[in-house]
Amino acid sequence: MPVTDQAFVTLATNDMYSQGALVLGKCLRRHETSRLTVVMVTLHVSQGARAALAGVFHQVKEVEVLDSSDWAHLSMMGRPELGVTLTKLHCWALTEYTKCVFLDADMLVLCNVDELFDREDFSAAPDPGWPDCFNSGVFIFRPSLQTHGRLLQRAKENGSFDGGDQGLLNSFFSDWATEDISKHLPFIYNLSTSTIYTYLPAFQQYGREAKIIHFLGAVKPWHCTYDHQKGEVSLGDGSLCHPMLSPFLKQWWAEYWRPGAPSFTQADVWQSPEAHHQKAGSIGTTHQEDLSLHVEQPSTPTASKETGTHSADTPPANEGATSDWTHPLDPPPVEEGGSFGSGALESSQSEEPVLELSASIAEVAIHRTAEEEDQEHKRQWEEGCADYLGKDAFDNIRKKLDKFLK
Ligand SMILES: O=c1ccn([C@@H]2O[C@H](COP(=O)(O)OP(=O)(O)O[C@H]3O[C@H](CO)[C@@H](O)[C@H](O)[C@H]3O)[C@@H](O)[C@H]2O)c(=O)[nH]1
Numbered sequence: 001m002p003v004t005d006q007a008f009v010t011l012a013t014n015d016m017y018s019q020g021a022l023v024l025g026k027c028l029r030r031h032e033t034s035r036l037t038v039v040m041v042t043l044h045v046s047q048g049a050r051a052a053l054a055g056v057f058h059q060v061k062e063v064e065v066l067d068s069s070d071w072a073h074l075s076m077m078g079r080p081e082l083g084v085t086l087t088k089l090h091c092w093a094l095t096e097y098t099k100c101v102f103l104d105a106d107m108l109v110l111c112n113v114d115e116l117f118d119r120e121d122f123s124a125a126p127d128p129g130w131p132d133c134f135n136s137g138v139f140i141f142r143p144s145l146q147t148h149g150r151l152l153q154r155a156k157e158n159g160s161f162d163g164g165d166q167g168l169l170n171s172f173f174s175d176w177a178t179e180d181i182s183k184h185l186p187f188i189y190n191l192s193t194s195t196i197y198t199y200l201p202a203f204q205q206y207g208r209e210a211k212i213i214h215f216l217g218a219v220k221p222w223h224c225t226y227d228h229q230k231g232e233v234s235l236g237d238g239s240l241c242h243p244m245l246s247p248f249l250k251q252w253w254a255e256y257w258r259p260g261a262p263s264f265t266q267a268d269v270w271q272s273p274e275a276h277h278q279k280a281g282s283i284g285t286t287h288q289e290d291l292s293l294h295v296e297q298p299s300t301p302t303a304s305k306e307t308g309t310h311s312a313d314t315p316p317a318n319e320g321a322t323s324d325w326t327h328p329l330d331p332p333p334v335e336e337g338g339s340f341g342s343g344a345l346e347s348s349q350s351e352e353p354v355l356e357l358s359a360s361i362a363e364v365a366i367h368r369t370a371e372e373e374d375q376e377h378k379r380q381w382e383e384g385c386a387d388y389l390g391k392d393a394f395d396n397i398r399k400k401l402d403k404f405l406k
């Protein structure tokens with residue numbers, strides 16, 4: 001039975017971030033959350049994207065865009081686009097729920113994380129850049145129109161020290177750093193991928209315990225290109241991503257293409273320009289336009305109907321859900337018949353070309369000689385694709401060095 005007065009909430013103000021929200025919603029469902037799921041959308045989210053989101057989330061709620069337009073502070077972070085993150089503040093107006101967990105749309109949930117609802121308002125994880133501040137990508141809160149009003153008031157009067165929601169929220173919940181340690185979420189609930197660059201040994205040590213991955217920063221998974229043929233993920237400029245990041249990006253794409261709920265492509269999105277004529281609703285007023293959609297068949301979003309009411313009693317079906325632990329950093333499981341899967345992609349039940357390809361790569365790998373293996377390993381090392389969790393783990397490198405220096 002779903003818990004109908006608690007919800008996971010996310011936000012998408014455009015179709016790009018809607019892709020992230022879609023993956024997030026799919027992950028939550030696949031890991032059988034017992035809570036409802038809500039995505040707040042704004043004017044510029046197209047009908048195509050909304051339909052896809054409605055196939056995954058219990059509620060698609062239109063809210064007004066709030067933008068700090070604070071170029072000075074935002075450019076200090078190199079992220080002028082983040083003014084709209086103030087729109088996040090509207091989650092406090094979702095008073096049909098007693099407790100919520102907000103998750104950024106650039107999150108990958110790796111297992112069931114319903115235990116987050118045991119935490120109290122206001123809980124969050126430290127920000128990797130300034131750990132006395134919390135990162136506003138994951139937080140537990142109790143919706144309240146009073147808090148919503150106070151936050152908006154503060155935004156109007158004082159702005160935000162970083163131009164986005166995180167600065168404002170840290171000023172508002174300023175005792176988070178010192179008041180109550182139980183309100184500090186473990187970092188594994190908001191493991192920023194930037195840690196790969198800032199503290200690689202810790203990432204190696206604890207990365208396997210991660211429950212939620214946060215693709216924090218300017219480059220998001222949907223900016224990357226996934227080459228099914230080569231099984232490689234490259235960044236926008238064509239360069240290959242960091243080898244430690246690759247399993248998570250592949251997992252993100254596997255979730256994106258996982259069947260059982262619709263995905264949408266930019267092509268779908270561009271085909272629906274009528275989206276831009278949607279009227280914006282305003283949250284927190286009696287005239288708000290609630291675009292929540294009843295969803296009977298998540299796999300057929302076009303069958304959804306707009307009701308104007310909240311659809312807590314008709315959660316999307318959970319077909320295809322699995323509670324399997326499919327951590328991208330886990331070694332690929334040995335399957336019957338002795339063939340190996342490809343880690344992240346292996347977890348997909350999809351019949352996408354991805355899977356067929358991973359199987360053929362596995363077969364090739366099995367028939368390789370030891371010498372060929374060594375050569376391949378050397379080639380990957382030289383290309384900067386080190387296997388930090390396996391052959392190239394610190395311990396193994398040290399052993400090699402010790403042997404060499406003897
Ligand atoms: O054009 C945008 C930009 C952001 N978002 C939403 O706002 C969230 C935050 O933006 P994001 O690009 O994820 O920011 P981060 O790179 O994670 O940067 C940090 O700084 C932001 C601004 O303070 C905070 O919102 C983040 O939680 C914090 O992790 C996204 O995940 C989306 O849910 C949109 O819908 N549209």
Ligand SMILES: [Mn+2]
Binds near residue numbers: 104105106137214217
């Ligand atoms: Mn984020």
